[in-house]
Amino acid sequence: xxxxxxxxxxxxxxxxxxxxxxxxxxxxxxxxxxxxxxxxxxxxxxxxxxxxxxxxxxxxxxxxxxxxxxxxxxxxxxxxxxxxxxxxxxxxxxxxxxxxxxxxxxxxxxxxxxxxxxxxxxxxxxxxxxxx
Numbered sequence: 202x203x204x205x206x207x208x209x210x211x212x213x214x215x216x217x218x219x220x221x222x223x224x225x226x227x228x229x230x231x232x233x234x235x236x237x238x239x240x241x242x243x244x245x246x247x248x249x250x251x252x253x254x255x256x257x258x259x260x261x262x263x264x265x266x267x268x269x270x271x272x273x274x275x276x277x278x279x280x281x282x283x284x285x286x287x288x289x290x291x292x293x294x295x296x297x298x299x300x301x302x303x304x305x306x307x308x309x310x311x312x313x314x315x316x317x318x319x320x321x322x323x324x325x326x327x328x329x330x331x332x333x
Contacts, residue, residue, distance in 0.1 A: 206249040208318045209260025215289060215315045216240060216251045223320075224286035225258050226281040227272060257316035269321040275299070275308040281322040282310035289315045299326065 210216040217240055221231045224242050232240040232251070235249055240251040249268075254260050272278050275297075282297050290312040297310035306326040 203247060204289075205250060207250045207252055208262075208268070208314070209254045209316060210240065210251045211316055213238065213240065213253075219285065219288040219290055219315050220249075220251060222284040223270070223281055223290075226284035227270060227277065227322075260316050262313070262319065267311075267315050267319045267321050269323050272322050274326055275326075277313045278308050278310050278324050282312060285312040285320070290320075293319070297322075317325045 213234070217232060217234075220240065220242060224230065224232070224244070229242060229244045229246070230288060232242045234240050235331040238253050270281065272281055279297050282292065286292050292311070293313055294311040297308070299306055299308045301307075304325070307323055308326055309321055309323040310323050311319065
């Protein structure tokens with residue numbers, strides 16, 4: 202549904218440790234830093250980039266914004282969450298778990314990255330599994 206997502210960073214190495222851990226938990230690769238200092242992750246045709254703000258000001262997070270990462274199972278949601286906390290992220294909201302919503306049953310976890318960006322790891326539980 203999207204081609205890319207971009208968030209800012211204030212400390213490249215801190216962000217790299219955090220996002221490398223998240224992407225490893227999702228079965229992805231470590232990020233690559235390009236010549237402009239952008240930390241780039243590619244997976245399943247989409248790009249996620251962590252960049253120094255172009256205006257030279259400090260990176261800040263969006264109030265009310267959330268970036269969701271599609272994960273393959275409840276176990277992967279837990280691994281993603283644990284990896285993020287271990288790599289300097291902050292667990293927020295409810296503990297990882299299932300929630301019923303207008304979109305069906307979701308298994309999700311929330312984190313803030315080291316710069317305060319709100320992230321969600323989500324597994325959409327198939328209808329047959331949710332009904333069982």
